[in-house]
Amino acid sequence: MNLTRRSGTNGTVERRQLLAARSAIFGGGLGMVAGLLQTFFGHGMGSWSGAKANPAGLGLLTVLLSAVAILSGLWLSGKVRPTRGSAPGRDPVSPQQSMAILVGLLIPAALCFSTVGRLWYLPGVILLVAAGVLVAAGNTDDLWSVIRAQWLHFLISGLGGLQILMAVSAAPIPVVILGVVGGIVLAAAPWVPRGRWVRLTLIALGCLPFAILTWWSLVTPLLALLAIGLGLAAGAPRRAAPVAAPEDTPVPTTPGR
Amino acid sequence: MTQTQQDPQPSQGDQAPGTPEAVHSVGRRSLLKAVGVAGATVLVAGTGVAGYRTFDNGVLDAGSGRPYEAWTQWRTDPSLLGSVAAAILAANPHNTQPWTFKVTDTTVDVFSDIGRRMAKMDPLGREHYVGLGCALENLVLAADARGLRPSVIVLPTAGDPTHVARVSVVRATAGPSRLYDAIGDRHSNRGPYRSEPIDPASLTAYMAQVNNFPGVALRLFVSAEEKAALAALVVRATEAILADAEQSTEAFAWFRNNRDDIDTHRDGLTLDGQGLSPAILTLAKLLPASSRTTGDQFWLDQTRTVHTATAAVYGVITVADPADLGSRIAAGRVLQRIHLAATADGLGLQHLNQITERIDREQSQGLAPSFGPKFDALIGSPGQHGLVTFRLGHPERDGRRSPRRALADVTR
Numbered sequence: 001m002n003l004t005r006r007s008g009t010n011g012t013v014e015r016r017q018l019l020a021a022r023s024a025i026f027g028g029g030l031g032m033v034a035g036l037l038q039t040f041f042g043h044g045m046g047s048w049s050g051a052k053a054n055p056a057g058l059g060l061l062t063v064l065l066s067a068v069a070i071l072s073g074l075w076l077s078g079k080v081r082p083t084r085g086s087a088p089g090r091d092p093v094s095p096q097q098s099m100a101i102l103v104g105l106l107i108p109a110a111l112c113f114s115t116v117g118r119l120w121y122l123p124g125v126i127l128l129v130a131a132g133v134l135v136a137a138g139n140t141d142d143l144w145s146v147i148r149a150q151w152l153h154f155l156i157s158g159l160g161g162l163q164i165l166m167a168v169s170a171a172p173i174p175v176v177i178l179g180v181v182g183g184i185v186l187a188a189a190p191w192v193p194r195g196r197w198v199r200l201t202l203i204a205l206g207c208l209p210f211a212i213l214t215w216w217s218l219v220t221p222l223l224a225l226l227a228i229g230l231g232l233a234a235g236a237p238r239r240a241a242p243v244a245a246p247e248d249t250p251v252p253t254t255p256g257r
Numbered sequence: 258m259t260q261t262q263q264d265p266q267p268s269q270g271d272q273a274p275g276t277p278e279a280v281h282s283v284g285r286r287s288l289l290k291a292v293g294v295a296g297a298t299v300l301v302a303g304t305g306v307a308g309y310r311t312f313d314n315g316v317l318d319a320g321s322g323r324p325y326e327a328w329t330q331w332r333t334d335p336s337l338l339g340s341v342a343a344a345i346l347a348a349n350p351h352n353t354q355p356w357t358f359k360v361t362d363t364t365v366d367v368f369s370d371i372g373r374r375m376a377k378m379d380p381l382g383r384e385h386y387v388g389l390g391c392a393l394e395n396l397v398l399a400a401d402a403r404g405l406r407p408s409v410i411v412l413p414t415a416g417d418p419t420h421v422a423r424v425s426v427v428r429a430t431a432g433p434s435r436l437y438d439a440i441g442d443r444h445s446n447r448g449p450y451r452s453e454p455i456d457p458a459s460l461t462a463y464m465a466q467v468n469n470f471p472g473v474a475l476r477l478f479v480s481a482e483e484k485a486a487l488a489a490l491v492v493r494a495t496e497a498i499l500a501d502a503e504q505s506t507e508a509f510a511w512f513r514n515n516r517d518d519i520d521t522h523r524d525g526l527t528l529d530g531q532g533l534s535p536a537i538l539t540l541a542k543l544l545p546a547s548s549r550t551t552g553d554q555f556w557l558d559q560t561r562t563v564h565t566a567t568a569a570v571y572g573v574i575t576v577a578d579p580a581d582l583g584s585r586i587a588a589g590r591v592l593q594r595i596h597l598a599a600t601a602d603g604l605g606l607q608h609l610n611q612i613t614e615r616i617d618r619e620q621s622q623g624l625a626p627s628f629g630p631k632f633d634a635l636i637g638s639p640g641q642h643g644l645v646t647f648r649l650g651h652p653e654r655d656g657r658r659s660p661r662r663a664l665a666d667v668t669r
């Protein structure tokens with residue numbers, strides 16, 4: 001499976017990926033500046049930075065998410081990606097990697113419109129453009145296959161991002177830290193290449209403490225129940241899909257796992 | 258490994274792969290799986306919307322952030338300016354915070370911010386000046402607690418009703434003050450109160466708060482009959498306000514329905530201040546903002562079923578002439594002292610001024626007085642008229658902070 005089937009030559013794909021990578025790094029860099037401005041000067045910026053009650057916390061979240069976008073760009077450009085073959089870092093990314101990079105661009109692009117107000121207009125648009133170019137560089141069928149195969153994982157990661165968003169608006173600070181760290185753990189948990197119970201434990205550790213501390217919000221307990229339920233479903237053993245055999249073929253008798 | 262494990266026989270409900278039954282079963286399983294995944298996606302999307310509302314409406318940080326900083330910083334500055342930080346935490350009508358202060362090393366001048374008067378709900382400025390009196394009392398208590406003995410001149414500039422008071426201070430010894438210590442915990446408590454009666458000694462102490470303010474009296478409504486009669490009049494006045502589109506609209510304009518409005522304006526009434534249970538409060542914040550008519554109905558229902566239904570005692574501060582500015586300011590000082598004393602006693606207090614809001618509205622509109630005579634009859638003190646009303650009781654829940662403008666925004 002590769003990204004070149006519909007997109008012409010490897011050169012075209014590489015050029016588009018490079019453009020997407022540079023856009024992501026540039027947009028992420030601008031986002032970091034926006035986050036730092038919000039962190040240190042947000043109190044005095046009024047509606048330009050959204051007149052937020054907690055500009056320092058939201059600014060730091062913006063810096064963190066912008067760093068994710070930059071890391072995604074660097075990964076796409078090959079600068080932090082394990083290489084193979086003779087052209088280090090310039091292999092077209094796999095659909096799975098493309099998907100991860102897309103998530104790394106779209107989550108910051110979407111969330112930060114709520115964290116730094118108008119300061120995010122430019123970086124946000126640049127990150128969205130970068131995501132669009134990345135999609136255009138690849139085969140959307142392949143991306144769709146990845147999404148279908150890992151959909152529950154994406155949902156759990158999305159819940160992790162949501163927990164981070166809620167946590168930065170919480171108080172007091174220990175609850176914020178617990179929520180943000182838990183959200184990161186929750187977002188990463190489904191992708192950890194370990195056993196089912198390890199992933200489930202990470203999911204529970206990521207969401208339950210924050211949910212217990214903020215039970216009265218209703219949403220955080222709901223999120224925790226949903227994340228654990230999805231974790232159980234995502235980790236359930238899969239049955240092998242049997243194929244309808246021709247009439248003259250002996251019927252296989254090995255049951256699905 | 259047994260033969261059975263290697264080559265199991267199809268059992269009931271477990272058709273051999275490839276058979277029509279198996280293909281049908283796979284199709285059904287795929288359908289169920291697709292439905293499950295779609296359902297999970299819808300649930301996650303719904304949680305996403307609710308989570309965004311949680312973030313956007315400040316569900317997890319109620320009572321914190323910049324609009325609430327004043328509640329934690331009012332003791333930190335030992336100077337006279339620090340006393341103003343305590344003054345801005347005073348009770349005031351609809352949290353309009355209708356004040357400005359001019360501060361020097363030894364004086365504070367208190368001014369009315371007439372742009373914050375409510376022309377329909379408070380057309381004669383009654384609550385406006387009572388609120389300024391409340392701020393003045395906090396200022397005096399805070400100066401005293403800082404070792405700055407205050408002397409007060411009310412309405413010091415003849416012909417200028419916006420110059421409410423001048424407070425001059427001289428160095429003195431600071432003493433402990435129960436009322437001062439309660440400033441940061443005093444909030445209007447609009448939640449339900451328990452049926453437990455109030456200690457008569459506390460009521461006597463509240464009555465004594467008028468002692469240094471000639472012309473101001475406190476009328477308590479303690480018996481069930483008296484309370485029922487006053488409660489009925491409060492409910493009728495609430496209905497009359499809601500039937501008056503101008504009053505209803507103005508009251509609604511001072512309601513801050515979301516966190517963005519609170520952060521921007523740092524004044525007005527909020528969902529947090531409505532005395533709701535934690536779960537109901539969260540739901541109210543997660544749902545879309547209510548319309549004026551919905552909010553009106555909620556207010557009326559709460560007045561009927563919570564505010565008047567659970568009041569242990571009502572209090573009405575009375576004066577000879579409710580139109581006299583000096584009397585209003587003095588009554589405001591008494592009201593603030595009673596509220597602080599009640600807070601120190603662990604009691605809840607809520608202002609219930611619907612009756613007087615209708616009295617003034619009728620007067621300003623040239624309407625036949627309907628509430629004034631009834632209110633006077635209930636008070637039953639010839640020559641005295643009700644100025645402000647409140648209820649007292651043991652609260653089921655603590656009162657919550659209201660947003661406050663920054664000190665820099667109200668000083669000149």
